[in-house]
Amino acid sequence: MKKMISGVSIELRQGDIANQADCDAVVNAANAQLESGGGVAGAIHRAAGPGLAKEARPLGPIKPGQAVITGAHDLPNKHVIHCLGPVYGKDKPEGELLSRCYGNALDLAEQNEVNSISFPAISTGIFGYPVEEAAKVAFSTLIEKISHLKKVKRIVFVLYSNQDLETHKRVLEQTLQGKDYPG
Numbered sequence: 001m002k003k004m005i006s007g008v009s010i011e012l013r014q015g016d017i018a019n020q021a022d023c024d025a026v027v028n029a030a031n032a033q034l035e036s037g038g039g040v041a042g043a044i045h046r047a048a049g050p051g052l053a054k055e056a057r058p059l060g061p062i063k064p065g066q067a068v069i070t071g072a073h074d075l076p077n078k079h080v081i082h083c084l085g086p087v088y089g090k091d092k093p094e095g096e097l098l099s100r101c102y103g104n105a106l107d108l109a110e111q112n113e114v115n116s117i118s119f120p121a122i123s124t125g126i127f128g129y130p131v132e133e134a135a136k137v138a139f140s141t142l143i144e145k146i147s148h149l150k151k152v153k154r155i156v157f158v159l160y161s162n163q164d165l166e167t168h169k170r171v172l173e174q175t176l177q178g179k180d181y182p183g
């Protein structure tokens with residue numbers, strides 16, 4: 001699925017965030033220490049090699065909602081943007097903290113002249129954020145910022161399961177419904 005809004009494309013695809021060779025930057029659903037972990041962080045650090053943790057660790061610990069940028073090492077990208085999502089039910093207000101992740105990641109992308117960026121569904125794995133609720137926050141944040149983006153022209157959402165992809169498609173349609181966005 002692909003939508004054009006204010007000259008920026010939003011694409012939704014099923015796949016592995018560590019295998020997005022057509023994007024300048026990939027976003028990591030990180031831990032505060034910016035080390036390897038399970039899920040997205042495990043996949044990104046495994047594919048990037050030990051140099052990623054070595055570069056990232058001194059930039060931590062980070063707080064929920066914060067984002068930092070590093071090189072991509074052995075990943076097929078230029079940058080990794082590491083975001084710490086909120087733990088659902090613990091880090092509050094979780095909607096605002098999750099929204100800040102997306103906003104801060106896009107700000108870093110703009111500052112680093114990133115043209116294309118892929119996001120995983122931050123916080124929806126180990127951190128327990130319900131997928132539909134998280135998708136609403138992600139898309140409303142993106143759409144709010146999209147007309148201000150100067151460098152970023154492609155935003156790709158990489159969902160691990162087909163079910164999560166379908167949920168994201170539905171929520172994106174709902175978010176755009178009734179609003180007249182220039183293509």
Ligand code: AR6
Pocket residue numbers: 015016017018029030031032035036037038039040041042043085120121122123124125126127128129158159160161164
């Ligand atoms: N590519 C794309 N999406 C994935 C992949 C992948 N390779 N692997 C999992 N997902 P999670 P969080 C999906 O747990 O909830 C880490 O261990 C997954 O199905 O990676 O923000 C860190 O060290 C889910 O929908 O991130 C932190 O401690 C989504 O990506 C903590 O987990 C996010 O799942 C962060 O938890």
